[in-house]
Amino acid sequence: MNFPSKLIENAVEELAKLPGVGRKTALRLALHLLKHESEDTLSLAEALVKMRTEVKHCKECHNISDTEICSICANPLRDRSLLCIVSDIRDVIAIENTSQYKGLYHVLGGVISPIEGVGPSDLHIDSLLERLPNSEVREILLAISPTMEGDTTAFYLTRKLRDFNLRITTIARGVPVGGELEYTDEVTLGRSIVERTAYGKI
């Protein structure tokens, strides 16, 4: 693609480095910015730079945070006996949005994936094992996606956590709320029958 301006070409090339943004989309974004007030572009650029340079990772749980200790770890109302292990910051946001979890988190920063060259030492597993002895944690909730890599990571963790005398749980697998039985895959449906729960109060 030939651009009539080097400045635009530069901006398009930078935007096209973002995931899911090709050169056509990048051009559309650049022209959108050109059409609107320059303050909009300045505040976008400032927000990005501020985020990238000032955001911290919580020393306790490795969640992103504006402070040394994140707002969840610092919150005295959270249940310190329950620790949820997730692979990614996005999982923390997803679980927080349910408002159903009141414990603490530990963000691994990925999953074990030999194909991508990610081993246990690349994840925040050491800091988890250091954190546990001096903590009030009684239960570990493994909330890791049930993929091949996720299951490997969960299995590795359960082996490492064996000696800590903790209750280890995992998020329930089953038919999604609102999901049709007919269209549920066999493994999920099978597991939802084996791990059936009490019907609840009537």
Place this chain on the structure above:
Amino acid sequence: MNFPSKLIENAVEELAKLPGVGRKTALRLALHLLKHESEDTLSLAEALVKMRTEVKHCKECHNISDTEICSICANPLRDRSLLCIVSDIRDVIAIENTSQYKGLYHVLGGVISPIEGVGPSDLHIDSLLERLPNSEVREILLAISPTMEGDTTAFYLTRKLRDFNLRITTIARGVPVGGELEYTDEVTLGRSIVERTAYGKI
């Protein structure tokens, strides 16, 4: 969505203002930037700000440009007797990429659209009419999308250009190269028959 960091929330909100970017995509972009070197974010921000603050519009044709007069208008090899009228900068880029056009351009900056409150005075039509008398232009090529608004704009322009004694042409409508007759809509197929062209050399 609750974010563990105000800085991220800010960045996500700014990114989500871009067209086609929702809050989930914005979060993905923000986390992508956080995962990579901070230089990447800085150069993205710098490229955007530089583009927005330094890019000019060509005084002649209103194309985007790094200089007062764009590289197309300044190019002595372009055919100054042919002027292509387009609605948008993207159309210039698209036509330039064909390498089939060697004339000059005039960018209207939109099309007449009463619904969106865009009238002829909001477009660069006055500057077109001022530009023509002192120019070498002999032919006007209307390359405006064949939508309701585009056709209205083209019709308005032909009325305004009537007194200039110019040849007025429009881009050919027909079956796209590689297109199947069977799947071509009736209006296009009908027009491609009425406006049939010589078969070319055998």
